[in-house]
Amino acid sequence: MATPPPQDIRLLLAVLAPLVGAGLVIASGRRPNLRETFSFVAALTLFSLVAFMVPDVRAGKTLHFTLFQLLPGLSVSLRADAMSMIFAVSASFLWVLTVFYSAGYMRGLKEHAQTRFSACFALALFGAIGCAFADNLLTLYLFYEIVSVCTYPLVAHHQDEESYEGGRKYLTYLTATAKGLILPSMVLIYVLTGNLDFADNARTGILPPDVHRWVVTALYAACVLGFAKNGIMPLHSWLPSAMVAPTPVSALLHAVAVVKVGVFSTVRVMLYVFGVERMDALNLGLPTAYFVSFTILLASIVALSKDNLKARLAYSTVSQLSYIILGAALLKPTAIEGGLIHIANHAFSKITLFFCAGAIYVATHKKNISEMSGLGRAMPYTFGAFAIASLSMIGAPPVAGFVTKWYLLLGALDARSLGIVVVLLASTLLNAAYFAPVVYSAFFGKPSAADAQHHYHEAPWTMVVPLSITAIISVAIGLYPDFFMQFARAVVP
Amino acid sequence: MPQPSEHLPLLSLLIFSPLLGAAVAVLLRSERALRWWTFVFTLAVAVASVPLYAWFDTTTADFQFAEHVAWIPALKIRYALGIDGISLLLVLLTTWIMPLCVLASWRYITTRVKEFMVCLLIMETAMIGVFCALDFVLFFLFWEAMLIPMSLLIGVWGGPRKVYAAVKFFIYTMAGSVFLLAAIVALYVKVGSFSIPETMGRPYSHTFQCWVFLAMFVSFAIKVSMFPFHTWLPAAHVEAPTAGSVLLASILLKMGTYGFLRFSLPITPYATHVFMPYILWLSVAAIVYGGLTALAQTDLKKLVAYSSVGHMGFATLGIFTLTAAGIEGATLQMINHGVTTGALFIVVGIIYERLHTRDLAKAAGMGKTLPVFATLLGVFALSSLAFPGTNSFIGEFLVMSGGFAYSKALVICMVPGVVLAAAYMLRMLQKVAYGDTRNPDHSLVQDLSLREILALAPLLVMVFFIGLHPEPVTRVLHASVQHLLEQTSRPAGYAYVPLP
Numbered sequence: 004m005a006t007p008p009p010q011d012i013r014l015l016l017a018v019l020a021p022l023v024g025a026g027l028v029i030a031s032g033r034r035p036n037l038r039e040t041f042s043f044v045a046a047l048t049l050f051s052l053v054a055f056m057v058p059d060v061r062a063g064k065t066l067h068f069t070l071f072q073l074l075p076g077l078s079v080s081l082r083a084d085a086m087s088m089i090f091a092v093s094a095s096f097l098w099v100l101t102v103f104y105s106a107g108y109m110r111g112l113k114e115h116a117q118t119r120f121s122a123c124f125a126l127a128l129f130g131a132i133g134c135a136f137a138d139n140l141l142t143l144y145l146f147y148e149i150v151s152v153c154t155y156p157l158v159a160h161h162q163d164e165e166s167y168e169g170g171r172k173y174l175t176y177l178t179a180t181a182k183g184l185i186l187p188s189m190v191l192i193y194v195l196t197g198n199l200d201f202a203d204n205a206r207t208g209i210l211p212p213d214v215h216r217w218v219v220t221a222l223y224a225a226c227v228l229g230f231a232k233n234g235i236m237p238l239h240s241w242l243p244s245a246m247v248a249p250t251p252v253s254a255l256l257h258a259v260a261v262v263k264v265g266v267f268s269t270v271r272v273m274l275y276v277f278g279v280e281r282m283d284a285l286n287l288g289l290p291t292a293y294f295v296s297f298t299i300l301l302a303s304i305v306a307l308s309k310d311n312l313k314a315r316l317a318y319s320t321v322s323q324l325s326y327i328i329l330g331a332a333l334l335k336p337t338a339i340e341g342g343l344i345h346i347a348n349h350a351f352s353k354i355t356l357f358f359c360a361g362a363i364y365v366a367t368h369k370k371n372i373s374e375m376s377g378l379g380r381a382m383p384y385t386f387g388a389f390a391i392a393s394l395s396m397i398g399a400p401p402v403a404g405f406v407t408k409w410y411l412l413l414g415a416l417d418a419r420s421l422g423i424v425v426v427l428l429a430s431t432l433l434n435a436a437y438f439a440p441v442v443y444s445a446f447f448g449k450p451s452a453a454d455a456q457h458h459y460h461e462a463p464w465t466m467v468v469p470l471s472i473t474a475i476i477s478v479a480i481g482l483y484p485d486f487f488m489q490f491a492r493a494v495v496p
Numbered sequence: 497m498p499q500p501s502e503h504l505p506l507l508s509l510l511i512f513s514p515l516l517g518a519a520v521a522v523l524l525r526s527e528r529a530l531r532w533w534t535f536v537f538t539l540a541v542a543v544a545s546v547p548l549y550a551w552f553d554t555t556t557a558d559f560q561f562a563e564h565v566a567w568i569p570a571l572k573i574r575y576a577l578g579i580d581g582i583s584l585l586l587v588l589l590t591t592w593i594m595p596l597c598v599l600a601s602w603r604y605i606t607t608r609v610k611e612f613m614v615c616l617l618i619m620e621t622a623m624i625g626v627f628c629a630l631d632f633v634l635f636f637l638f639w640e641a642m643l644i645p646m647s648l649l650i651g652v653w654g655g656p657r658k659v660y661a662a663v664k665f666f667i668y669t670m671a672g673s674v675f676l677l678a679a680i681v682a683l684y685v686k687v688g689s690f691s692i693p694e695t696m697g698r699p700y701s702h703t704f705q706c707w708v709f710l711a712m713f714v715s716f717a718i719k720v721s722m723f724p725f726h727t728w729l730p731a732a733h734v735e736a737p738t739a740g741s742v743l744l745a746s747i748l749l750k751m752g753t754y755g756f757l758r759f760s761l762p763i764t765p766y767a768t769h770v771f772m773p774y775i776l777w778l779s780v781a782a783i784v785y786g787g788l789t790a791l792a793q794t795d796l797k798k799l800v801a802y803s804s805v806g807h808m809g810f811a812t813l814g815i816f817t818l819t820a821a822g823i824e825g826a827t828l829q830m831i832n833h834g835v836t837t838g839a840l841f842i843v844v845g846i847i848y849e850r851l852h853t854r855d856l857a858k859a860a861g862m863g864k865t866l867p868v869f870a871t872l873l874g875v876f877a878l879s880s881l882a883f884p885g886t887n888s889f890i891g892e893f894l895v896m897s898g899g900f901a902y903s904k905a906l907v908i909c910m911v912p913g914v915v916l917a918a919a920y921m922l923r924m925l926q927k928v929a930y931g932d933t934r935n936p937d938h939s940l941v942q943d944l945s946l947r948e949i950l951a952l953a954p955l956l957v958m959v960f961f962i963g964l965h966p967e968p969v970t971r972v973l974h975a976s977v978q979h980l981l982e983q984t985s986r987p988a989g990y991a992y993v994p995l996p
Binding site for chain 1: 878881883884890893894897900901904907908915917918919926930964965967970
């Protein structure tokens with residue numbers, strides 16, 4: 004056995020920052036300003052620690068930290084490599100903005116149980132960062148489950164019939180798949196290989212070559228479906244139900260942390276447990292790509308039929324998440340790059356859209372798209388940001404989503420799969436079909452008679468500033484995709 | 497590590513000092529003094545058991561701290577004691593659970609306090625004795641001695657249907673004991689000795705092994721409350737007072753699995769191999785059945801009781817995979833179940849003391865006014881469903897990996913049980929900690945007192961200690977489990993023949 008890599012304390016501190024933050028939030032009790040300060044400091048600390056690790060990872064280093072040795076070959080340990088940085092940087096940066104935004108939102112609506120809300124929020128980030136930095140399947144599973152449990156109180160925040168129902172569905176889907184599929188797969192992988200550590204590259208995987216192909220295929224299918232946070236159909240329906248949560252929750256958790264934990268885990272396992280070569284040899288890539296294509300198209304079609312803005316965004320999320328898995332499943336360098344970078348691209352754009360939905364709700368108490376006609380003139384910043392983020396979802400240059408689509412298309416051509424090219428083009432049209440009308444009617448539609456009486460204004464600045472920032476960043480990473488791209492390139496063998 | 501036990505009969509001291517404590521308790525007058533005396537005394541016994549761990553030699557599979565005295569020479573009955581890694585953990589679990597039981601009964605028991613405490617202390621003697629005895633007669637004595645105080649705990653201090661539950665418990669266990677006794681006599685006739693180590697590894701005929709195995713199996717399966725021998729368990733648990741439920745779940749059920757490990761495997765290895773597949777599938781049935789029934793319960797105690805059926809299914813499954821991982825996992829699972837389910841029964845007792853109901857719907861929404869309680873409940877519920885990072889996860893992980901070594905189909909069939917465990921525990925946790933707070937109104941209910949926190953804190957520590965750092969616990973098991981596997985492994989002459 005090789006000498007253990009040196010322990011890098013920054014990893015531990017990064018994971019602890021949200022946990023300590025949650026503790027302080029609980030301790031702050033009923034002092035809202037102190038509570039928000041603690042959340043903000045925790046978020047800022049986390050982001051600084053992650054940023055502090057960027058140069059080392061950029062230089063090609065992989066940082067390690069082992070927390071607990073459970074059994075031989077089984078430990079709770081952390082690593083920061085290129086792939087973790089894509090997720091960690093976007094999640095930690097967006098948490099900072101969300102702290103501001105949710106303070107504005109929760110106070111604006113005078114929500115109840117704000118301390119529990121902030122604490123669970125921080126704990127969810129604890130889970131998400133843990134997943135980003137997981138060094139083995141066990142650690143990934145541990146933090147994945149922490150995210151499931153800690154976000155339940157957020158989903159069921161309103162504690163009424165609808166939210167209990169949404170929460171129940173949420174927890175049922177996520178824990179049943181994790182316990183029923185991931186846990187046995189993990190044990191079997193441990194029995195087959197003697198440990199659960201991720202490979203140090205995306206090529207080879209960790210399964211020994213003599214494992215029967217059907218066993219590998221079954222394990223692979225269980226892992227792709229088992230991380231149900233990735234929203235692949237048919238196990239996606241928890242996601243729209245979870246939209247009963249307050250909007251900041253939907254924004255950060257269901258556009259960034261929770262669902263990204265799902266896709267990140269899926270891709271991590273695809274690349275670092277099974278490995279590109281193994282998947283290629285067993286011909287697992289293209290079938291997966293076609294399987295998720297189904298989700299990409301169907302979810303977009305469902306999104307078309309939704310009038311509730313958050314529901315439409317939810318189905319858009321389901322569809323967009325599958326791009327990431329599609330990219331990894333094509334097994335071509337350009338496609339994998341496109342998939343991975345979409346973790347960040349989608350995060351910044353989708354959070355903008357959710358921020359806008361929340362801002363519209365706080366300012367006007369409107370949830371349905373059909374009622375938003377003409378609102379763009381009253382809320383130019385909000386709807387301007389919405390328009391930019393929509394363009395990113397559609398994949399128009401120069402916004403972030405374009406970069407994803409470009410690389411995915413290159414990858415699809417590389418894989419000589421015309422079917423996937425058609426899927427990507429069709430989904431682009433569908434994206435345009437369900438986003439463009441929202442923007443169009445907001446700016447050019449006629450306000451209803453009742454709305455004409457009202458003089459709506461922008462939401463509080465704590466909400467408008469974060470959504471403007473994320474919209475600007477969506478453009479920036481479209482123009483300069485290199486920051487995230489360098490990490491994505493480093494992942495690909 | 498030198499063992500000073502040659503001069504100090506540590507096991508005998510541990511076994512019989514609770515009887516002394518009981519004798520003193522008889523003399524005490526005030527209830528307050530009785531509670532304090534029993535608490536301090538059981539705590540002292542717990543502390544006195546720590547040297548067992550400190551002086552335990554992990555490199556050998558021999559019985560340690562051994563004591564041998566001729567007792568009834570005419571029948572070759574000896575007073576023989578000794579422990580290996582497996583019994584060590586169970587003895588420690590017993591001694592440390594006792595003071596917590598006393599704490600959990602502080603307010604709960606208001607009538608006949610003296611008799612209650614005396615029963616508890618006699619129980620302690622019998623329980624430690626069972627895990628230490630190396631002579632069949634001595635073992636059987638302790639095994640039966642436990643029955644009477646336990647029946648009294650249920651029958652005197654229990655709920656509305658206490659007499660029914662106590663009688664059912666007594667009859668079931670007694671019936672099982674008869675089979676055990678038959679097996680012991682049969683072995684004595686063959687070997688001419690009641691010594692447990694001497695009966696191991698003998699070339700018994702296949703038929704003989706199968707009969708002895710079956711007789712012991714009935715007895716132990718009833719004790720484990722293995723499906724379909726489990727029906728006494730929910731009744732006993734529901735009616736028993738908190739301390740009774742804790743002892744029943746944490747210690748008594750383990751005697752069955754301990755019996756499998758101590759007797760069935762090393763004494764009748766051939767029969768073990770013959771019956772192994774049936775018991776494995778029975779265990780899977782128990783895991784799924786326990787999960788399904790627990791999911792249907794509205795009584796909190798019944799819910800935890802049925803979860804025990806499932807959890808003990810993991811233990812029997814691990815044992816009969818006959819792999820190192822499986823048996824170590826099963827032993828860990830026994831300890832974990834003692835810690836976690838014991839804690840859950842204390843928690844349910846806490847709810848009952850406050851609301852005088854165990855109805856899940858009436859306990860809804862307690863989290864709002866009792867945050868400390870809700871947090872502790874959350875940790876123990878997560879531990880019970882084997883959340884990663886908690887104690888049960890390690891046990892289940894090892895048992896599952898042992899199961900995979902036997903058959904993949906077995907583990908796949910057991911997975912629904914694992915999912916159900918998450919379902920019923922999260923359902924309970926959701927209702928109690930997070931349910932609708934307006935109806936019923938719990939705003940006047942007090943959060944945990946210091947005494948209640950103290951009763952749960954050690955278990956809380958163990959949940960995370962075993963969950964994140966199991967090495968100190970698994971360390972004492974390796975040699976014993978390895979030796980057990982060697983004893984059970986098929987000798988060369990064995991051919992697989994179907995049952996006669």
